[in-house]
Structure formats: structure tokens, C-alpha cells
Amino acid sequence: MNVVNESPRRKELTRLAAQLFVQEGFDRTTVRMLAQEMGIKSGSLFHHFRDKQEILAAVIEEGTQNALMLARQALDECGGSASERLHAMARAHLETLLTDRNAHVVALYEWRRLDAAARDHLSHLRDAYEELWEQVIDEALEAGLVHGDRFLVSRFVMGALNWTVRWYDPEGPRKPEDLAHELVAMIAPSTHSQPGQSTKV
Amino acid sequence: MNVVNESPRRKELTRLAAQLFVQEGFDRTTVRMLAQEMGIKSGSLFHHFRDKQEILAAVIEEGTQNALMLARQALDECGGSASERLHAMARAHLETLLTDRNAHVVALYEWRRLDAAARDHLSHLRDAYEELWEQVIDEALEAGLVHGDRFLVSRFVMGALNWTVRWYDPEGPRKPEDLAHELVAMIAPSTHSQPGQSTKV
């Protein structure tokens, strides 16, 4: 459905929609606001999307797919130690959340506003991303880096990261990488990150 | 403004509103839904509240005040060790979020929907609650229980806790107390909780 419909125009409109959804929330964002941001009239919007719901679905698909891609890439590029992988994953997650401040945030914070059909269509994507997290957490548990229940630890870690959206100041001194480092230090304090990736601040 | 207006009737209506705001979100909750839940017609609502905004403000004030009260009480009743206090705080926080599932959740998740005046009026309450957290985190840092930056640690911990709202299943086997215990174990693994409070599961 969406895979076919990937015109560059639509992608650009999706990007702009993501920005507004983050600023205002999905419910408060009107189709007229969306149209204005896109430089067209509200009627024209429905040439690209069937309805407002479909815009949300497009944003969330884009955001999750992007996060998944960047996370896999980060894991491929980092060293193989459990600690390095945990750090790489946290860093990738925070960068998709805090640097672009768009589609991934919408995916996390507006998921409930998807209708049943869209949730159904997108849940496997979300699950794939969460499984990647659980896998990295598993490795950390096996390495003795962290202790506790796999399910709970991954949800606590994701919660700590996802909540940064609420208080992080992009103009402040801390970069997403710094936050990732501090989080790993908090839950796995005995770890010394390998050189080659400057995780020490 | 609100302190004067604390009729039992209004408190009850506020309680019902909180429930709907959690289920549907503030924006999706209509005054007609609120009225129906309260057993009156929508017009009658405005005898108790000036407008929809004021209902939200009442819920958030109630939720934060309640959380603050219960947190202080929990700290008073627990032992004095940094680990016990951290655990008590986390437990109180989770119980206000997950057991009642109402006003405190709204305070956390719908804060942005408050207008400027209400935010101004309520921010000192929210700040008092966050300062209580930072104080407990400070004690944990000084006791060597946890390591890191005071600001970041408290935000990470609160994030992990606040995000539980998204995945916690009240019908499941885990109680808020169990979650609190697991979180403390995750960030301060070397700690052995004092007896007298069964924190071990």
C-alpha cells in the first residue's frame, strides 16, 4: 500500500507532517496547518493521502524504518563487545529521537492514534525494532554487564531514552552521544569502553 | 482559585475526568463524554468548571498533589538508608501511576495541553515533586549506590518509571513494588536492601 506510493513528493510531505505532529501533537494538527506548511491548499492534500490517518501512518512507518536502519548500521559499525553494542544502540536511538526530532518521536508518542488497520500493518516493524533492543540487552546480560530480567531491563532502558524527548534541550551542551554514554555508565558502571570509539567524556 | 473550590462533588467529577483523559487523551475527550460519564448533560458541566481547560488543570493539580503526598509519606515510613529511600520513592511513584491509573498519568502525559496561565500556576507543584526526586537521587549518589550526573540520573530514572504506563499490564503477575525493586536492582546492583521491608522477590 505504502511501498508502492513512495514518490519523492510524498516523502517530502511526510517529513513536513512529522515536524508538525511533534510540535503540536497529531490531534491538534489540522489538515489546514499541514497544507500551509507544505505550501498548498488543504484540498490538495487529499491527492497525496486518502485521509489524515494515512499521513500519520506514513510518518510512523518512515520513522520506525529509519530508526531500524540506523540502529542496524550502528551495530554493524561498532566493535563487537556487549558494552560497545549497548552504547551504539543507545546512541543511534537518541540520535533518531533528538537530532531530527521528527518521525521517530511521532512513532513513539502517537502510536495510539493509529487506527486498528494501520496498527496491524505497522506492528511488525515496531516489533522488529524492539527485538533488536532485546537482543542487545540479552548480550549485556550474558556478559554480566547488567543484571535483571530481560524484558524489564529493555523496557526500563527504552523508557529512560524515550523520555529524553520531554526534557532534552538541543541548544544545551549535551549531545545525544553524551546521554548514551551516561546511561550506559549508570546501568553498567564497572564497564570500561574500548578505545576506537570515544565514549569517554 | 482551585483551593476555594473544593466541593466533594467537584472532586468526584475531577476523578472521573482523569479516568477518561487517560483512556482517550485530553484532546479526544469531548465534554459530552465527560458529562455522560458523570451522569449529567454537557451543559451542566460548565456549572462546575469554567471550561475544558479548567478540568484539565484540576486533574493535574490533584494528580501531582497526590503523588507528592504519597511520596513524602513513603519516605517518612521507610528506613533511612539511601537504598531504602530510593526504593520507597520508586514504589510510591509507580503506585500512583499504575494502581489508580488516573490523575498522575494525566499530569505527566498531558502537561503540554495546559494553557500558559495554568502551567504557571502548577509548575511550582511539579517542581516540588521533581526536587524530591533529585534529593533522593543525591543521597544515592553520595552513598555510592549510583554513579553519574545528578540531573541526568534523575531524568533517566523518572523516564524509565514514567514509560511503564505504556506497557504495564495490571492483570499481569508483576506488581508496582516488583518493578520498583527491579529498577533499583538495575541501577544499584551491589545493594542489599535492609530487612523489615521485603524488597527481595
Next chain:
DNA sequence: GTCTATAGCGGGATAGAC
């Protein structure tokens, strides 16, 4: 304190010209 009735507005979405 609650009701009925309704004003007044802004929302999502459509139709057909260009």
C-alpha cells in the same frame, strides 16, 4: 444544580474546474 436548545466555530473531506 440540572435541563433543553442552540449559537458559533472549525474540523475533515469532496467535487469539479483548471
Next chain:
DNA sequence: GTCTATCCCGCTATAGAC
């Protein structure tokens, strides 16, 4: 692919009777 024009609906809030 975008425009104008507009339908229709549901929302918040008000007025005045009871």
C-alpha cells in the same frame, strides 16, 4: 497536481427555564 468552493459534522460554550 493544485485550486476554489463548500458540505456536513461534531465540538465548546452559552442562555434561560425549571
